Structure formats: C-alpha cells, structure tokens
Amino acid sequence: MVKEMMNNKFEWNNPSSSSSSSSHLKQNHVLVKLVVSVLLVGVAFRLLYTGSFDVLPYAEETTTTTTAKVEAEVPAINYVVEEDSLLPTTDFSVEEQEEEAPAPASNAADGEVQEEYPQDQVSQKAATIEIPEKCNLFVGEWVPDPLGPLYSYESCHFITDDQNCMKNGRPDSGYLHWRWKPRGCEIPRFNAERFLEMMRDKSWGYIGDSIARNNVQSLLCVLSKVEVADEVYHDEEYRSKRWHFPSYNFTLSVIWSPFLLKSEIFEDMYGVSTGEIQLHLDKLDEKWTSEYESFNYVTISGGKWFLKTAVYHDNNTVLGCHYCSNSKLTEFGIDNAYRKAIKLVFNFISNSRHNAVVLFRTTTPDHFENGEWFSGGTCNRTVPYKKGEISLNYLDSVMRKIELEEFKNVATTSGSVRRAKLKLLDTTLLSTLRPDGHPGPYRQFNPDKNTTAQNDCLHWCLPGPIDSWNDLVMDMVMHD
Ligand SMILES: *[C@@H]1O[C@H](CO)[C@@H](O)[C@H](O)[C@H]1NC(C)=O
Ligand SMILES: *[C@@H]1O[C@H](CO)[C@@H](O)[C@H](O)[C@H]1NC(C)=O
Ligand SMILES: *[C@@H]1O[C@H](CO)[C@@H](O)[C@H](O)[C@H]1NC(C)=O
Numbered sequence: 001m002v003k004e005m006m007n008n009k010f011e012w013n014n015p016s017s018s019s020s021s022s023s024h025l026k027q028n029h030v031l032v033k034l035v036v037s038v039l040l041v042g043v044a045f046r047l048l049y050t051g052s053f054d055v056l057p058y059a060e061e062t063t064t065t066t067t068a069k070v071e072a073e074v075p076a077i078n079y080v081v082e083e084d085s086l087l088p089t090t091d092f093s094v095e096e097q098e099e100e101a102p103a104p105a106s107n108a109a110d111g112e113v114q115e116e117y118p119q120d121q122v123s124q125k126a127a128t129i130e131i132p133e134k135c136n137l138f139v140g141e142w143v144p145d146p147l148g149p150l151y152s153y154e155s156c157h158f159i160t161d162d163q164n165c166m167k168n169g170r171p172d173s174g175y176l177h178w179r180w181k182p183r184g185c186e187i188p189r190f191n192a193e194r195f196l197e198m199m200r201d202k203s204w205g206y207i208g209d210s211i212a213r214n215n216v217q218s219l220l221c222v223l224s225k226v227e228v229a230d231e232v233y234h235d236e237e238y239r240s241k242r243w244h245f246p247s248y249n250f251t252l253s254v255i256w257s258p259f260l261l262k263s264e265i266f267e268d269m270y271g272v273s274t275g276e277i278q279l280h281l282d283k284l285d286e287k288w289t290s291e292y293e294s295f296n297y298v299t300i301s302g303g304k305w306f307l308k309t310a311v312y313h314d315n316n317t318v319l320g321c322h323y324c325s326n327s328k329l330t331e332f333g334i335d336n337a338y339r340k341a342i343k344l345v346f347n348f349i350s351n352s353r354h355n356a357v358v359l360f361r362t363t364t365p366d367h368f369e370n371g372e373w374f375s376g377g378t379c380n381r382t383v384p385y386k387k388g389e390i391s392l393n394y395l396d397s398v399m400r401k402i403e404l405e406e407f408k409n410v411a412t413t414s415g416s417v418r419r420a421k422l423k424l425l426d427t428t429l430l431s432t433l434r435p436d437g438h439p440g441p442y443r444q445f446n447p448d449k450n451t452t453a454q455n456d457c458l459h460w461c462l463p464g465p466i467d468s469w470n471d472l473v474m475d476m477v478m479h480d
C-alpha cells in the first residue's frame with residue numbers, strides 16, 4: 001500500500017508523467033494527506049538530517065517499523081492543497097529606511113518586472129522594498145557549461161566523504177557541466193579573489209542544518225583556489241566550525257542550529273535518537289543569536305528538521321506534539337511551527353541593532369523517486385530538468401510558501417528601524433531543477449549495487465549544483 005502511494009505521489013509531483021493530473025485534483029487532495037503523512041514520519045527523518053559531520057546520516061534498521069507506522073496512522077494536518085505548487089519567486093530586500101523608495105511608476109512600465117512580481121506582492125509600502133532593476137536571479141534555466149567547476153574533488157580537502165561523489169565512484173560527470181543562467185541577465189562566474197578582497201576583515205556566518213554545512217564546504221572549496229582556510233574552531237560534535245583566511249583576515253563560520261529555535265535534541269553522532277526533541281516555539285536558539293552580532297554577513301536557513309517528531313513548547317507550556325506515536329498530546333502541524341520559527345527569526349533580525357547583511361535561504365528540495373529515502377527511493381538522473389518538467393513537491397511548496405509570506409511580511413512592515421539588510425536567497429526552484437546533483441548511492445565508497453543501499457537525494461555532491469549558490473550570493477552582495 002505504501003509503495004502504491006509513493007508511485008502516486010511521484011505522478012502527482014511530476015505533471016509530465018501524469019496526463020490527467022489536473023482532473024484529479026480532488027483525488028490529489030486525499031493523496032496529499034497520505035503523502036504528507038508518509039513524509040512526516042518524524043522518527044525516521046532523524047536519519048537524514050543528522051548533524052553528524054563525518055558519519056553517514058543513515059541507519060538501516062528503522063525502515064520496517066516506520067513503514068508500519070505510516071499505514072497505521074495518518075496525522076491530522078490541515079494543509080491547503082494548491083493547484084500549482086510552483087510559486088512565483090520574489091526578491092524583496094529590506095532596505096534601510098533612509099534609502100529612496102523605488103518609483104512605482106517606472107516599475108509598472110517595465111513588463112519584465114511586472115511579470116515576475118505579481119501585483120499583490122508589490123506592496124504600496126514600497127519604501128522598504130528594493131526591486132532589482134536587472135532581472136530576477138532566481139528565474140531562469142540551467143545551460144551547458146563546458147568550463148565545469150572551479151575545483152575538483154581531489155583539490156579540495158573540505159569535502160565530507162558522504163558528499164564526495166567522485167571519490168566514492170560516481171561514474172558520470174555530466175552533472176558538473178551546467179551553470180545557472182537567470183532569464184534576462186548573466187551572473188558572472190564566482191571570482192574567489194574578488195570575493196575574498198571584498199571580505200577583508202569581515203566575517204560571515206552560515207546558520208542552519210546540514211545543508212548549510214554542505215553550502216559552506218562548497219564555498220570553502222571555491223575559495224581554496226586563492227587561499228586554503230585554517231580551521232580555527234569546532235564544537236564537540238564537529239557540527240559548528242569556524243575558519244580563518246589569514247591573508248584576508250576573513251572569518252567564515254557554520255553554526256549548527258537546525259531549527260533556529262531553542263531545542264533539546266537527544267541525538268548522538270550517528271543520528272540515533274534517545275528521546276523526543278523538545279522544541280521551544282517562542283525562543284530562538286542562543287547558539288546563533290549570541291554570535292549574530294559578530295557577523296557582517298549571515299546566511300540563514302531552516303526547514304527539513306521540522307518534519308521530525310518533536311514536542312512543541314510555548315510560553316513554558318506544552319502545546320502539542322508533532323508526529324508522536326505513543327503520546328496523548330495533540331498533533332501540532334509543522335506549518336504552524338515553521339511559521340512561528342520564521343517569524344521569530346525575521347523579528348530578531350529586523351529588531352537587532354546590529355548592522356549586517358542577512359540572506360535568508362529558502363528551503364532546499366530533495367529528489368527521491370520511486371520511493372522515499374526510507375523506502376528505496378533513488379535519484380539516478382544525470383541531467384537537469386527543464387523548466388516545466390517538474391514542480392516542487394508538496395512539503396517543499398508548503399515550506400517555501402511560509403518563507404515567502406513571512407519574508408514579505410517583514411519586508412513590508414513599516415515602523416521598526418531596520419539596520420540589517422535582509423535579502424531572499426531563493427534557491428528552491430533552481431535547485432529543484434537539479435535531480436542529478438545528489439550523491440544517491442555514492443554517499444559511500446563504491447556502493448554495492450546488489451543491496452538496496454539507502455540513497456542520499458537531499459544533500460549535494462561537491463563539486464555540484466550547490467556551487468552555483470555561491471555565484472548568486474556573490475552577485476547579491478556585490479550589488480548591495
Ligand atoms: C581582523 O578582522 C576583525 C574583524 O573581523 C578585526 O576585529 C581585527 O582587528 C582584524 N585583524 C587585523 C589584524 O586587522
Ligand atoms: C505566559 O504564561 C503566563 C502564565 O503562565 C501568562 O501570564 C502570560 O500572559 C503568558 N504569555 C503569553 C505571551 O502568552
Ligand atoms: C534508475 O532507477 C530506476 C528505479 O530505481 C531504474 O528503473 C532505472 O533503471 C535506473 N536507471 C539507471 C540509468 O540506472
């Protein structure tokens with residue numbers, strides 16, 4: 001039964017594979033609930049999103065128990081199903097109040113801009129919104145790139161083994177030869193020297209889960225052509241780290257804070273949990289807030305950890321629980337929790353007296369096909385999707401919708417003095433087009449194809465598509 005659901009789910013995700021998808025909207029509604037229930041097997045997700053640095057984030061034995069659980073229980077989660085989960089991208093930036101408002105008339109005259117920014121999202125309170133004159137960096141396509149990546153799996157020693165696909169024997173290399181081309185403009189190739197020059201005496205913090213770490217490793221690699229950073233700090237679990245570029249006095253940090261909220265996580269290095277996560281929806285994680293003021297630049301992201309089983313606390317009372325099997329607590333949907341978290345994060349940033357450039361990165365998609373990560377899902381594609389070939393899966397679209405709505409909220413709220421420049425790093429859609437960029441079975445060395453080894457269709461190979469996020473970031477801070 002589960003298997004059948006998965007197949008249906010994939011059809012639902014991929015309009016091109018289902019000729020009658022539009023007429024099945026009602027059926028989809030039900031399917032979505034089932035799919036969501038499958039995806040929300042929180043217990044299981046600990047395996048994927050483990051914080052461990054050097055250890056494979058998978059354990060083998062949970063598959064059967066979680067599958068049984070899925071069949072037994074469909075959690076009540078009130079999501080609204082959207083016909084088109086591919087939401088329009090936005091690129092609002094919160095600017096300091098004294099900056100000039102863009103003239104609405106000139107925007108209206110520009111057909112391109114209007115197309116990418118639906119009327120309701122271009123608020124009348126445009127004083128705090130910056131509309132890029134050039135183009136929307138996040139709408140475009142992947143085009144062939146004969147030059148390939150700026151580093152190799154051999155030249156960069158910052159790559160974690162489970163993302164070092166080439167070293168692990170991945171046979172194809174076509175996935176390395178694509179670059180992101182925004183519609184209507186070009187983004188220059190990442191220029192490590194220029195970037196480091198710009199970062200002289202500055203510091204940058206990446207805050208989030210293992211995808212933030214994946215991203216930092218990619219940045220360390222593209223910069224290593226110019227200078228190899230010294231590791232100057234790591235925490236006990238090697239989850240949070242700091243590096244220093246001596247010639248530039250540039251400090252780069254990654255802070256492991258998968259929920260961005262205060263939480264008690266009972267997980268060891270192997271992702272094995274000994275207790276339910278306790279998540280405080282009214283408090284941010286001091287791990288990052290305490291360091292926030294030390295950064296000139298911040299890249300912050302949340303997302304997938306909210307799928308895990310967790311007990312939710314608010315104002316010192318237990319609100320409920322997300323996907324707790326043997327609990328009398330009421331089910332509390334992840335959309336509420338995630339929205340609360342994002343609101344808190346944005347409020348903190350916009351009320352902080354600290355002057356930083358903050359990039360909020362939207363949720364990162366996974367590409368499990370023919371199953372989920374725990375039920376034999378794979379990702380063996382070797383070329384990107386073309387636009388229109390794929391749409392966001394349901395959970396990613398829910399998360400991204402929350403992110404965009406809350407971003408728009410904070411971007412249009414007048415009143416509070418904002419010193420931080422908050423920008424949206426909207427990598428979700430462009431990453432959705434890259435099913436070919438994940439380790440799959442090559443998260444481990446020479447995977448035995450005979451056994452159904454678990455695939456990693458969430459993290460990104462290095463080198464790989466995630467390197468393009470650096471190009472986008474560089475463009476965003478250079479045109480700051
Ligand atoms: C290095 O940069 C930090 C700020 O990130 C600054 O406080 C420090 O003085 C700089 N050191 C040197 C030697 O310039
Ligand atoms: C938190 O709970 C206390 C009582 O325990 C109550 O007085 C207070 O108003 C609550 N605060 C909020 C923000 O709900
Ligand atoms: C990819 O995986 C699917 C199902 O897991 C399989 O049927 C197909 O043969 C695989 N393709 C390649 C090129 O290995």
Ligand SMILES: *[C@@H]1O[C@H](CO)[C@@H](O)[C@H](O)[C@H]1NC(C)=O
Pocket residue numbers: 448450
């Ligand atoms: C895989 O299976 C084939 C045929 O069943 C067998 O000949 C081969 O030795 C197996 N490979 C490994 C690595 O076990």
